Amino acid sequence: MSEDGDRADSLKLHLDKASSARIYDYMLGGRGPNNYAIDRVFGDVQGKVLPTMQPAMRENRRFIGRAVEAALELGVRQFIDIGSGLPSLGQTHEVADRVAPEAKAHVVYVDNELIANAHSEILLGEEAEPERHQAVLADYFAYGQLWRKVLATGLIDPKQPVCLMVTAVLHFMLPEDRPDIPLDYYRRKLPSGSLLVLTHALDDPEDEGLQQVARAYENTTSPAHLRTNEEIRSFFGDWELLEPGLTWTGLWRPKEDRSVEPWWEDDTRDLPPGETWWGNNEAAMIYRAGVARKP
Numbered sequence: 001m002s003e004d005g006d007r008a009d010s011l012k013l014h015l016d017k018a019s020s021a022r023i024y025d026y027m028l029g030g031r032g033p034n035n036y037a038i039d040r041v042f043g044d045v046q047g048k049v050l051p052t053m054q055p056a057m058r059e060n061r062r063f064i065g066r067a068v069e070a071a072l073e074l075g076v077r078q079f080i081d082i083g084s085g086l087p088s089l090g091q092t093h094e095v096a097d098r099v100a101p102e103a104k105a106h107v108v109y110v111d112n113e114l115i116a117n118a119h120s121e122i123l124l125g126e127e128a129e130p131e132r133h134q135a136v137l138a139d140y141f142a143y144g145q146l147w148r149k150v151l152a153t154g155l156i157d158p159k160q161p162v163c164l165m166v167t168a169v170l171h172f173m174l175p176e177d178r179p180d181i182p183l184d185y186y187r188r189k190l191p192s193g194s195l196l197v198l199t200h201a202l203d204d205p206e207d208e209g210l211q212q213v214a215r216a217y218e219n220t221t222s223p224a225h226l227r228t229n230e231e232i233r234s235f236f237g238d239w240e241l242l243e244p245g246l247t248w249t250g251l252w253r254p255k256e257d258r259s260v261e262p263w264w265e266d267d268t269r270d271l272p273p274g275e276t277w278w279g280n281n282e283a284a285m286i287y288r289a290g291v292a293r294k295p
């Protein structure tokens with residue numbers, strides 16, 4: 001089949017089913033018409049089954065901001081964000097340019113979802129600087145090709161430390177597909193001092209809501225697979241986890257003043273007056289998070 005035929009088939013697949021990229025965008029309150037009814041219905045239904053789902057996704061986004069800030073403090077100014085999704089509030093380049101504009105960070109976003117990639121290109125075209133920010137369509141598993149595409153942007157100097165972001169992505173990859181192999185490759189390609197920022201949904205067999213939502217993802221473009229803490233820890237290989245290690249997203253170097261973090265208008269929806277999800281650690285208890293450094 002021609003490349004156009006492949007793209008058309010892939011596009012159809014991405015429109016017939018809810019997609020993890022667009023569901024997540026909806027749950028974050030993504031700007032513009034980036035998600036579709038099929039994604040919003042999924043989000044609304046599953047958000048009722050697992051009420052911490054939306055707050056946890058937002059905690060994940062807030063963690064990303066703190067991790068990007070930590071990377072910049074360590075002098076790392078290049079970011080490769082694999083499975084970046086749609087550019088919503090608190091995107092890597094947005095945080096980097098806000099907390100350290102002088103660093104002029106370079107960011108390459110990578111996703112294999114055509115719609116996510118197309119929207120990324122449009123939004124970056126409108127709001128970003130192409131000489132520092134670009135979006136690439138590539139698959140995590142096609143690691144050689146992905147790496148070549150990332151380097152072809154000319155934005156990443158592979159001899160300088162890079163912050164590799166793989167957040168809320170690996171739980172959409174099944175063990176039989178061996179997501180550890182591409183990650184090993186990416187870790188080996190990066191020089192000493194590079195960082196790996198990773199989040200992943202933790203398995204909890206007792207949590208019926210979590211298990212039900214995980215099963216529901218089987219009908220989306222990205223079936224989910226939850227992992228144990230040890231399995232998540234193994235994705236960092238022999239890299240050294242920075243303090244406080246692998247923990248809940250909300251507990252990874254939380255800021256005292258959370259008003260400086262992304263804030264969504266409906267964050268306190270469905271909660272008793274005066275309570276906030278972000279003041280409540282339960283909201284952080286879906287995704288484990290860690291940042292590790294290559295020795």
Ligand SMILES: C[S@@+](CC[C@H](N)C(=O)[O-])C[C@H]1O[C@@H](n2cnc3c(N)ncnc32)[C@H](O)[C@@H]1O
Nearest residue numbers: 021024083084085111112113139140167168169
């Ligand atoms: C839930 S979103 C995470 C977005 C962002 N990383 C974050 O944490 O805020 C998961 C993303 O992973 C992408 N993804 C899933 N499998 C992928 C693959 N094999 N290659 C590249 N991207 C993939 C999806 O398209 C989606 O955009």
